Amino acid sequence: MDLNIAIGGPQGGGIDTSSNMINRAFAEAGYNVFGVREYHSNIKGRHSYNHIRVKEDRPRSLKYPVDIIVALDADTIFEHLEDVGPGTKIIYDRSFESSDLSQARMIMRDTARRIKERLDGAGFPNTVKGAVAYMKSQGGVPIAVPFNDVVAAATSEGPASRYFNTLGSAVTLSIAGLDKKFTIEAIKQVFSNKEKVVAENVKVVEGAYRYAAENGMAGTPLKVLPKKKRFLLTGNDGSAIGKLMGGLRFQTYYPITPASDESSILEEHEDFAFIEAEKKRLKKGGVVVVQTEDEISAVTMAQGAALTGARSSTATSGPGFSLMAEGIGFAGMDEVPVVVTLYQRGGPSTGLPTRNGQSDLLFALNTGHGEFPRIVLSSGDVEECIYDAMKALNYAQRYQLPVIHLIDKNLANSTDLVPEIDLKRVPVPQTLRTEPLPDFHRYTLKTENGISPMGYLGKDIFWMTGDEHDELGHVTEDTEMRDAQMRKRFKKLETALSEIPQNDMAVLYGPQNADITFVTWGSQKGPILDVMEDLKAEGISANLLYLKMFMPFPTQFVKGILEKAKLVIDVESNMLAQAAKVIKLNTGIEIEKAILKYNGRHMTEDEILKAAKDIYEGKTKEEVEVLENGA
Amino acid sequence: MAHNFKNDVTVDWCPGCGDFGILTSITQALGEMNFNGNDVVAISGIGCSGKTPHYLNMGGVHTLHGRSIPYATGVKLANPRLKVIVPSGDGDMLGIGAGHFVAEGRRNTGLTLIIYDNEVYGLTKGQAAPTMQLGEKTKSLARPNVFGKVNPITLALSSGYSFVARGFSFDMKQLKELIKMAVMHDGSSVIDVLQPCPTYNNVNTMEWYRERVYKLDEDKNWNPVINPGEESTIDEKFQKAYQKGLEWGDRIPTGVFYDNRTIPSFTKRLAEFVPNYLENPPSEQIVAATDGYTNVDPYVTFADKIIQ
Numbered sequence: 001m002d003l004n005i006a007i008g009g010p011q012g013g014g015i016d017t018s019s020n021m022i023n024r025a026f027a028e029a030g031y032n033v034f035g036v037r038e039y040h041s042n043i044k045g046r047h048s049y050n051h052i053r054v055k056e057d058r059p060r061s062l063k064y065p066v067d068i069i070v071a072l073d074a075d076t077i078f079e080h081l082e083d084v085g086p087g088t089k090i091i092y093d094r095s096f097e098s099s100d101l102s103q104a105r106m107i108m109r110d111t112a113r114r115i116k117e118r119l120d121g122a123g124f125p126n127t128v129k130g131a132v133a134y135m136k137s138q139g140g141v142p143i144a145v146p147f148n149d150v151v152a153a154a155t156s157e158g159p160a161s162r163y164f165n166t167l168g169s170a171v172t173l174s175i176a177g178l179d180k181k182f183t184i185e186a187i188k189q190v191f192s193n194k195e196k197v198v199a200e201n202v203k204v205v206e207g208a209y210r211y212a213a214e215n216g217m218a219g220t221p222l223k224v225l226p227k228k229k230r231f232l233l234t235g236n237d238g239s240a241i242g243k244l245m246g247g248l249r250f251q252t253y254y255p256i257t258p259a260s261d262e263s264s265i266l267e268e269h270e271d272f273a274f275i276e277a278e279k280k281r282l283k284k285g286g287v288v289v290v291q292t293e294d295e296i297s298a299v300t301m302a303q304g305a306a307l308t309g310a311r312s313s314t315a316t317s318g319p320g321f322s323l324m325a326e327g328i329g330f331a332g333m334d335e336v337p338v339v340v341t342l343y344q345r346g347g348p349s350t351g352l353p354t355r356n357g358q359s360d361l362l363f364a365l366n367t368g369h370g371e372f373p374r375i376v377l378s379s380g381d382v383e384e385c386i387y388d389a390m391k392a393l394n395y396a397q398r399y400q401l402p403v404i405h406l407i408d409k410n411l412a413n414s415t416d417l418v419p420e421i422d423l424k425r426v427p428v429p430q431t432l433r434t435e436p437l438p439d440f441h442r443y444t445l446k447t448e449n450g451i452s453p454m455g456y457l458g459k460d461i462f463w464m465t466g467d468e469h470d471e472l473g474h475v476t477e478d479t480e481m482r483d484a485q486m487r488k489r490f491k492k493l494e495t496a497l498s499e500i501p502q503n504d505m506a507v508l509y510g511p512q513n514a515d516i517t518f519v520t521w522g523s524q525k526g527p528i529l530d531v532m533e534d535l536k537a538e539g540i541s542a543n544l545l546y547l548k549m550f551m552p553f554p555t556q557f558v559k560g561i562l563e564k565a566k567l568v569i570d571v572e573s574n575m576l577a578q579a580a581k582v583i584k585l586n587t588g589i590e591i592e593k594a595i596l597k598y599n600g601r602h603m604t605e606d607e608i609l610k611a612a613k614d615i616y617e618g619k620t621k622e623e624v625e626v627l628e629n630g631a
Numbered sequence: 632m633a634h635n636f637k638n639d640v641t642v643d644w645c646p647g648c649g650d651f652g653i654l655t656s657i658t659q660a661l662g663e664m665n666f667n668g669n670d671v672v673a674i675s676g677i678g679c680s681g682k683t684p685h686y687l688n689m690g691g692v693h694t695l696h697g698r699s700i701p702y703a704t705g706v707k708l709a710n711p712r713l714k715v716i717v718p719s720g721d722g723d724m725l726g727i728g729a730g731h732f733v734a735e736g737r738r739n740t741g742l743t744l745i746i747y748d749n750e751v752y753g754l755t756k757g758q759a760a761p762t763m764q765l766g767e768k769t770k771s772l773a774r775p776n777v778f779g780k781v782n783p784i785t786l787a788l789s790s791g792y793s794f795v796a797r798g799f800s801f802d803m804k805q806l807k808e809l810i811k812m813a814v815m816h817d818g819s820s821v822i823d824v825l826q827p828c829p830t831y832n833n834v835n836t837m838e839w840y841r842e843r844v845y846k847l848d849e850d851k852n853w854n855p856v857i858n859p860g861e862e863s864t865i866d867e868k869f870q871k872a873y874q875k876g877l878e879w880g881d882r883i884p885t886g887v888f889y890d891n892r893t894i895p896s897f898t899k900r901l902a903e904f905v906p907n908y909l910e911n912p913p914s915e916q917i918v919a920a921t922d923g924y925t926n927v928d929p930y931v932t933f934a935d936k937i938i939q
Contacts, residue, residue: 287913297701334692462691
């Protein structure tokens with residue numbers, strides 16, 4: 001089975017709850033799900049949707065056209081006009097049919113204009129009825145469900161519209177052929193066993209399944225797969241879990257999308273549990289999460305905590321990261337172990353606050369004035385978020401510098417079923433020290449690898465300054481000391497390059513030699529791995545040079561692969577092909593072909609495949625293919 | 632033997648600078664309180680005041696312009712046992728760092744903020760600082776100051792600071808006592824220190840201040856303290872403090888304006904939610920199991936995210 005679902009409705013209308021039901025119901029039946037959440041910067045009313053894919057083995061990407069569109073409001077039909085293909089089932093309420101595009105005030109004006117042009121061009125009326133007819137002309141199968149009647153027949157508790165999301169999910173699951181018991185189990189989980197709410201929603205599920213059966217919509221029963229214990233996680237969850245496992249005990253943040261979910265998750269789990277073997281030995285403690293007055297405060301407060309020995313970090317997105325520049329510079333100059341998790345969204349400025357982007361790579365590599373070492377790493381899926389967050393904290397401690405962990409919005413808001421969390425994959429060094437260091441020189445030059453012993457406020461007496469400093473940490477403008485301290489700081493980067501395993505910096509997926517070599521980072525990893533299989537089925541071999549660390553940069557490894565590659569295609573969610581620029585800077589190799597997307601929506605398997613084939617087969621003379629999928 | 636809080640780093644402030652009086656008051660106050668060098672830390676910003684930590688024999692961080700408060704807050708929250716003093720300039724606290732200054736009043740973390748208030752940006756050659764009067768013309772200004780002044784006392788009160796005082800750097804006896812009270816205060820405290828800049832401020836000189844300063848407690852009825860159980864006097868004492876805070880010109884009050892001991896510090900508020908926070912704060916936690924891997928169990932901690 002390979003099922004793609006788009007479920008949409010008004011923001012605040014329970015779309016997340018619906019998706020959660022669908023995810024959990026399939027998971028209960030042993031299937032794997034993967035999804036992405038798309039939403040406006042708006043609290044109530046504007047269009048939001050979840051794109052979900054269900055498979056027996058783990059889906060890694062999403063695909064258009066979808067198999068089922070669930071429209072919980074009229075806008076969804078208009079917004080997803082182009083997402084249908086032959087056989088796409090369109091579930092909606094017949095009462096939407098009279099809705100006119102000109103009255104759809106919550107659709108962005110430019111979007112409405114484009115929809116109008118499309119409908120007018122194809123000769124369909126500007127109503128939902130017309131839009132559905134258009135979708136039908138593209139092969140879609142409209143399924144009008146009387147939402148109000150079905151709900152009213154099931155429950156009279158509260159307004160019917162309250163249950164539209166449950167109804168939409170249940171109809172979808174029924175069409176997919178999923179046994180009702182899994183849907184009911186999902187309802188219980190989603191509503192956290194709140195008896196009354198569960199009972200009413202179960203009635204709606206029963207009603208939806210009954211309606212589907214009576215109207216010949218119910219799908220062939222799906223086989224039930226062996227059920228496994230799994231985590232249903234987003235990228236935000238993954239990073240929060242990894243941080244706690246990696247010893248994080250102090251986190252700061254200023255509210256910003258899509259970063260603050262991570263801090264909220266940490267706050268919800270501030271009273272964490274120790275592993276069984278350690279419960280007796282350890283004193284109970286918690287993680288301190290502080291909402292600050294701005295991001296300048298967030299990045300500097302985290303450093304204050306780090307200076308006492310606490311593992312600490314902050315999480316932000318582009319606009320907040322811009323404010324953090326001076327603080328990151330201090331961490332570089334003063335060798336403060338601090339992790340900044342940078343959730344990238346569409347920029348510049350406020351940009352696309354709730355949409356995807358990978359346009360902060362060059363900024364992350366150059367944040368702050370002056371020259372100082374830092375580590376910049378990136379994650380590409382939810383599991384990587386967990387272990388990379390742990391590693392980021394380790395790097396910060398080991399090399400005493402700012403570590404910037406890049407996660408894109410698409411990944412932050414992806415949901416994935418993670419089969420297990422490996423407690424022994426990443427070691428966690430204990431750095432707690434109770435005795436002061438004698439004759440302590442915080443920035444001693446007597447070091448081969450550039451790393452000096454870390455000092456802890458409250459234990460050691462030492463000084464620090466954002467000025468250039470001597471070994472004690474006092475201000476200096478001496479020429480030789482300046483040179484020596486600059487070299488010492490940058491020596492740490494060489495040390496890091498020699499100590500960090502190759503696989504944590506870059507990975508080659510697929511055969512050594514291939515017709516196409518993709519280069520990417522972040523959340524395109526999954527889609528490209530799927531595209532590689534699609535290409536293989538068509539007799540085209542492909543591999544993927546997947547980048548995880550940009551500073552220090554795995555120059556030799558990358559060079560080795562690109563020098564012998566036949567056709568290299570760089571795939572990124574930005575306009576300037578920033579990773580390709582970093583490669584050029586480090587290796588001198590210029591990547592000529594690129595597939596780029598900067599409309600803020602997630603890259604899907606189908607569009608990458610098409611663009612890659614166009615480039616491979618010479619159908620396009622352009623060096624850059626720009627992708628446009630997504631509502 | 633008592634720890635000596637002075638060290639041997641050469642002090643490069645101008646001769647006659649008011650900063651010397653503050654430095655001496657700090658070292659004397661901490662010495663008299665019998666602290667050790669690792670019981671106290673100093674977190675400063677930028678400028679002449681920012682150099683203070685280098686002249687103290689204790690943990691010291693000379694941070695970024697305006698950012699001393701958030702750095703200090705991080706230190707205090709991660710290790711609440713520490714006494715954290717924040718010697719920073721009027722520009723640091725009330726100009727570039729004004730947002731942090733206001734936010735810290737709300738937090739009441741337990742920092743001792745010492746504002747070096749000389750009305751000028753000395754290290755950059757005497758531009759007007761946020762505490763300079765509108766229309767004031769010092770010798771380093773090309774034209775009279777076109778900005779109004781921020782009142783450190785009333786801003787501190789409005790922001791929620793639970794201890795607000797003013798000292799004069801040439802009255803070290805009083806300043807030392809104010810610092811001791813502020814350090815022992817459980818919440819965050821502000822001491823606005825009138826500190827003449829002999830090089831760039833030729834208006835608000837030592838003599839100018841000497842003619843004007845008086846002590847609030849010269850009035851035997853002055854009682855700014857609110858102890859637990861006396862919450863009903865908060866409004867009245869706050870208003871009196873605010874009134875006194877507005878006084879400026881021929882007479883300038885010094886001493887304690889407001890000392891509210893009923894507001895729980897941020898560390899106490901956190902202790903209500905974070906397990907064992909005060910006994911086992913972030914700085915003291917063991918983060919690894921004996922086998923060198925994580926000691927946090929994600930299966931139990933994040934059980935809400937597991938599909939069984």
